[in-house]
Amino acid sequence: MGEMNPVKGMRDYLGEDMRLLRRIEGTFLGTAALYGYQEIETPILESVDLFRRGAGEGTDIVRKEMYELLDKGGRPLALRPELTAGIMRAIMSEKLHSLPDMPLRLCYFGPAFRYERPQLGRLREFHQFGVEAVGADSPALDAETIALLMTGFRLLGFQDLRLLVNSLGDKESRDRYRAALRDYYRPHLERMCEDCKERFRLNPLRMLDCKVMGDQELAKGAPSLQDYLGEESRKRFEETLRILDSLGIPYEIDQGLVRGLDYYSETVFEVHLLSPSGKDYGALGGGGHYGGLLKELGGPDLPGVGFAIGAERVLALMKELGLGEEEGREVEVAVLPVGEEALPYAQEASYLVRGMGYSAETPLRAGKLSAQFRRAERKGARVALILGEEEMKGRKARLKDMESEEQEDVPLERLQERLDQIFGEEEEEDGHEE
Numbered sequence: 001m002g003e004m005n006p007v008k009g010m011r012d013y014l015g016e017d018m019r020l021l022r023r024i025e026g027t028f029l030g031t032a033a034l035y036g037y038q039e040i041e042t043p044i045l046e047s048v049d050l051f052r053r054g055a056g057e058g059t060d061i062v063r064k065e066m067y068e069l070l071d072k073g074g075r076p077l078a079l080r081p082e083l084t085a086g087i088m089r090a091i092m093s094e095k096l097h098s099l100p101d102m103p104l105r106l107c108y109f110g111p112a113f114r115y116e117r118p119q120l121g122r123l124r125e126f127h128q129f130g131v132e133a134v135g136a137d138s139p140a141l142d143a144e145t146i147a148l149l150m151t152g153f154r155l156l157g158f159q160d161l162r163l164l165v166n167s168l169g170d171k172e173s174r175d176r177y178r179a180a181l182r183d184y185y186r187p188h189l190e191r192m193c194e195d196c197k198e199r200f201r202l203n204p205l206r207m208l209d210c211k212v213m214g215d216q217e218l219a220k221g222a223p224s225l226q227d228y229l230g231e232e233s234r235k236r237f238e239e240t241l242r243i244l245d246s247l248g249i250p251y252e253i254d255q256g257l258v259r260g261l262d263y264y265s266e267t268v269f270e271v272h273l274l275s276p277s278g279k280d281y282g283a284l285g286g287g288g289h290y291g292g293l294l295k296e297l298g299g300p301d302l303p304g305v306g307f308a309i310g311a312e313r314v315l316a317l318m319k320e321l322g323l324g325e326e327e328g329r330e331v332e333v334a335v336l337p338v339g340e341e342a343l344p345y346a347q348e349a350s351y352l353v354r355g356m357g358y359s360a361e362t363p364l365r366a367g368k369l370s371a372q373f374r375r376a377e378r379k380g381a382r383v384a385l386i387l388g389e390e391e392m393k394g395r396k397a398r399l400k401d402m403e404s405e406e407q408e409d410v411p412l413e414r415l416q417e418r419l420d421q422i423f424g425e426e427e428e429e430d431g432h433e434e
């Protein structure tokens, strides 16, 4: 029954994982709102050309990992391997660059697709949350973007993340450095992997994070980008680091950090965290400043800075760290009819309770009350409403607080007030715990 499984490298979300995915989405979108970002959603399919020009012709992502297809009109389309290029396209389509207040601050959450070898932390369909701040060029904005990233992880409950930063410098810095790298690698090129030979031609910076053993050894002796940074770029990087210091955000400078997309310039960064069991899911998120991307795509010459996190990697770590665990009430109010005659009244009461904003469940057939109570307990109900003939006649409910075990009679017209009290106190207690 192979066809009944999801496509290789893709997965279903349900139960606990679905809840955590939504929590990651909600927490990061909420964090972005704290920093003044507006949410945007762009199509999953875009023209192949957008990613060739956006992410870069020479990147693994575009050369090897893109899901490409022709639509029925013969248009070459790709499932987006990342969302930044699409956001830039939307900025042009919607003429957002002519809005008076710069920078634009946009955030997003959605699926992305890469035809990679599936392994720990690596899927072919995964979800990214990300932000893009476009239309201002400032180390303060770079630092603010990193701060947003750290706030999001903090609000999810993460501590001790490793933040890696590096500067790729401006175009001139990188051109000088590329030339130096080619000089360094040229005598060794014959012995290197096929990918590196290609990277030598297209973008020798990518040779630095080749995963092949021998090539890794070589990378250790390669010239350092820091020695080729222009004065302006060096100052800009130092200013970014100074702001991070003043915010109390710890970081490590990683001179080997070059990132996998071509559009970056100046400051780049990634967050990493080993799991408690020592698993490395890869970067939880990464991003940086991009100077010429919008212009490269035919838009105005506006720089930007942004990042994206991989929700699946964050999710896997949250589970290992026990973050985001919930007592999980599947149902808040169990409505229990005593005998078949009370069933219509129980259905009415459930309808009313849901209209009061609480989840309610009532059985389809009135079974034994003891069995109904056991089910209510399994579902974590806080309140049980026991409804018999007497309650039906009096338009009231016998309310049992499942925690204190206390019972009381509550007329239907006072039910909202009473439920608000009980659940309001519960929320307050939970709030104090955190």
Ligand code: HAM
Residues within 6 Å of the ligand: 081, 082, 083, 084, 114, 116, 121, 122, 123, 124, 125, 126, 128, 130, 131, 132, 260, 261, 282, 283, 284, 285, 286, 287, 288, 305, 306, 307, 308, 309, 310, 311, 312, 313
């Ligand atoms: P990226 O580093 O290619 O950057 O991807 C961002 C994050 O997506 C990674 O750190 C990782 O957590 C997750 N990710 C990437 N590939 C996979 C995969 N196959 N399976 C699971 N998770 C994955 C970007 O995509 C840039 N657009 C970020 C950016 C925004 N830069 C500036 N603005």
